[in-house]
Amino acid sequence: MIYLDNNASTPVDPEVADAVHSALRLSYGNPSSAHAIGLRAKAAVEKARAEVAECIGASPEEIFFTSGGTESNNLAILGTALQKGKGHVITSVIEHPSVMNPCRYLEKNGFDVSYVAVDGEGRIAADDVRKAIKRETILITIMHANNETGVLQPVEEIGTLARERYILFHTDAAQSVGKIPADVEKLRADILTIVPHKFYGPKGVGALSVRKGVQLKPILFGAGHEKGLRPGTENVPGIVGMGKTCEMTRLFLRERATHVKKLTDMLFTGIRERLQDVRINGHQTLRLPNTLNICIPGVDSTDLLEKIKDEVAATAGSACHSGQKTPSAVLMAMGMSEADAMSSIRLSTGKDNTEEEIRAAVEIIAKAAQGRRR
Ligand SMILES: Cc1ncc(COP(=O)(O)O)c(C=O)c1O
Numbered sequence: 001m002i003y004l005d006n007n008a009s010t011p012v013d014p015e016v017a018d019a020v021h022s023a024l025r026l027s028y029g030n031p032s033s034a035h036a037i038g039l040r041a042k043a044a045v046e047k048a049r050a051e052v053a054e055c056i057g058a059s060p061e062e063i064f065f066t067s068g069g070t071e072s073n074n075l076a077i078l079g080t081a082l083q084k085g086k087g088h089v090i091t092s093v094i095e096h097p098s099v100m101n102p103c104r105y106l107e108k109n110g111f112d113v114s115y116v117a118v119d120g121e122g123r124i125a126a127d128d129v130r131k132a133i134k135r136e137t138i139l140i141t142i143m144h145a146n147n148e149t150g151v152l153q154p155v156e157e158i159g160t161l162a163r164e165r166y167i168l169f170h171t172d173a174a175q176s177v178g179k180i181p182a183d184v185e186k187l188r189a190d191i192l193t194i195v196p197h198k199f200y201g202p203k204g205v206g207a208l209s210v211r212k213g214v215q216l217k218p219i220l221f222g223a224g225h226e227k228g229l230r231p232g233t234e235n236v237p238g239i240v241g242m243g244k245t246c247e248m249t250r251l252f253l254r255e256r257a258t259h260v261k262k263l264t265d266m267l268f269t270g271i272r273e274r275l276q277d278v279r280i281n282g283h284q285t286l287r288l289p290n291t292l293n294i295c296i297p298g299v300d301s302t303d304l305l306e307k308i309k310d311e312v313a314a315t316a317g318s319a320c321h322s323g324q325k326t327p328s329a330v331l332m333a334m335g336m337s338e339a340d341a342m343s344s345i346r347l348s349t350g351k352d353n354t355e356e357e358i359r360a361a362v363e364i365i366a367k368a369a370q371g372r373r374r
Contacts, residue, residue, distance in 0.1 A: 048243025150291025159188025201245030
């Protein structure tokens, strides 16, 4: 089985798995308990907090642990809305559902929301964001890298214009942290979402980086954990695993990025040599190094992936809901035809893939596609 679905989730780094395992066995105390066993768990959480902070150029006091990307995005958006009470939010048409749906919820509950479009290469124009700003704008939330196309957004520019106008800027960096440098200061992000299972860490844990001085209201109510912003006994093994994941990223990011870029390029070149009219969806260069979203005209992507599902793991540019196939909203927002969106697949490489696997995947995909041209 060749795993080319690393944007969905990644295999856990063995060193991370070891760290989670020893936290499960040794740091079992409640970090809020004042005795030595509790203090040991608390120390493990704080060590992880420092690692997460360092990985994105934040300070440890700015890191708040959550249950993952979905919760972090909800906390960023709804927490800002609850703090401000009313106002206008700017987002884009290509955000992950965990950003899109809280925005839609706000819209139904008295907030005004603008959805900025993308161009044919899947990019948001910072100027469109600037034009969408109103006197009432309280938050801009734009992702760093798109999960389907890997296309990078002009986050620094958007963050700069938000800061000039004293508007909070949140970026969903679920797909970028661990794959490319993502520094909160360079990105001008007041609030940033981090998701370790996208870069060889555990699922069910994540964090929100919140710049000092930025006030958010909690969206869950309970005891006073995470300085009152996120109640609930900490997921100590998950948090320890996340810390280790960030430490490994700090050490190996460059090496991993070079490796996956080489494999991703090999994948495209190989598939194009065999199937000629294959096209990359999205910007050719302003992309994550591991992500390749391609259109194979005439091929039904869900049929193709069904055919190869025991040999290659990948994702289609369409979703299947109750027997009905729908094209990807992200690809459609880029102006692609429904037929081309339905003929698109996402291949996302990871640090554990080898050149040999890529050569084999090219053969498998090309062979299946040749037999499946409509
Ligand atoms: C861009 C983006 N944001 C947020 C998430 C949500 O992360 P999780 O499913 O871990 O809550 C994902 C995961 O697919 C993602 O790709």
